[in-house]
Amino acid sequence: MVRHHRARLPLAAALVATMLGLAAAPAQAEPLQAPQPVQKTKKTVTNKKEVKKPKKPKKVDCAKVKCIALTFDDGPGKYADKLLDTLKKHESKATFFLEGQYVKSRKEFAKRIVAEGHQIGNHSYTHPNMLEIGEDEIRQELQRTEDIIYKVTGKRSTLLRPPYGLFDERYREIAVEMGLPIVLWNGGSRDWDTKKEGPIYKEVMRSAKRDGVILMHDWVKATVDVMPRLLKDLKKQGYHMVTVSELLRDGRKLQPGEVYPEQDEKEWEELNILVAPPGSEQASH
Numbered sequence: 001m002v003r004h005h006r007a008r009l010p011l012a013a014a015l016v017a018t019m020l021g022l023a024a025a026p027a028q029a030e031p032l033q034a035p036q037p038v039q040k041t042k043k044t045v046t047n048k049k050e051v052k053k054p055k056k057p058k059k060v061d062c063a064k065v066k067c068i069a070l071t072f073d074d075g076p077g078k079y080a081d082k083l084l085d086t087l088k089k090h091e092s093k094a095t096f097f098l099e100g101q102y103v104k105s106r107k108e109f110a111k112r113i114v115a116e117g118h119q120i121g122n123h124s125y126t127h128p129n130m131l132e133i134g135e136d137e138i139r140q141e142l143q144r145t146e147d148i149i150y151k152v153t154g155k156r157s158t159l160l161r162p163p164y165g166l167f168d169e170r171y172r173e174i175a176v177e178m179g180l181p182i183v184l185w186n187g188g189s190r191d192w193d194t195k196k197e198g199p200i201y202k203e204v205m206r207s208a209k210r211d212g213v214i215l216m217h218d219w220v221k222a223t224v225d226v227m228p229r230l231l232k233d234l235k236k237q238g239y240h241m242v243t244v245s246e247l248l249r250d251g252r253k254l255q256p257g258e259v260y261p262e263q264d265e266k267e268w269e270e271l272n273i274l275v276a277p278p279g280s281e282q283a284s285h
């Protein structure tokens with residue numbers, strides 16, 4: 001059975017920045033002048049309490065509007081909290097393919113991802129190349145991750161994504177057993193490689209398309225830093241940022257073991273080159 005994530009929380013209000021201006025008084029050097037009474041500095045309180053009622057979450061129908069699914073792998077990453085603030089501010093949803101070891105070490109981020117209505121997927125526990133390990137190890141990697149996700153968030157993942165997008169029939173059969181579809185991507189950011197805001201921005205905007213699934217990482221600081229600009233400009237182009245499952249039309253549900261989005265083999269080969277080779281970056285986040 002495919003479980004569907006239905007938690008949608010009210011979208012939060014915008015952040016209010018407090019600006020405290022400090023006026024420096026010029027030094028007085030006139031000895032004859034009577035000392036001035038000390039002026040009390042009035043602090044201006046600008047952080048008005050947000051009294052807006054939480055907005056009702058809108059149901060986005062991707063048959064009618066242009067949608068895109070931003071996905072973040074290997075997390076919860078170091079910068080997940082900042083990313084979540086940005087997503088909230090821009091009323092955007094995303095999908096997080098979590099790594100068990102980081103769910104364990106960054107429990108609060110994992111809880112927040114779920115509480116704020118994003119979709120979660122299982123990206124293994126220690127990020128091995130699934131082609132290079134035994135079937136029992138594959139099963140263990142996935143099961144341990146399921147267990148920790150459930151223990152920490154109270155939810156189960158609804159999708160699988162193999163590290164580097166690499167998997168074989170054994171993995172697919174385990175996906176069927178677990179009742180989970182396999183979600184790859186059809187747009188990249190090359191963020192793990194460039195780690196620079198400009199190139200990440202360009203690559204995402206270049207590969208963005210209707211119903212696209214974009215691969216990014218919330219352990220890359222530049223990705224998280226460029227996200228406000230990206231979301232603003234994607235919105236300008238008419239995109240609604242939704243979870244992977246929300247891309248589907250007419251109540252269609254992904255089936256256990258189904259690979260989504262459908263991959264054009266040649267296109268996938270090119271895209272696959274965009275993924276970090278095993279072991280290059282994964283240990284450092």
Ligand SMILES: [Zn+2]
Nearest residue numbers: 073074163164
């Ligand atoms: Zn990964």
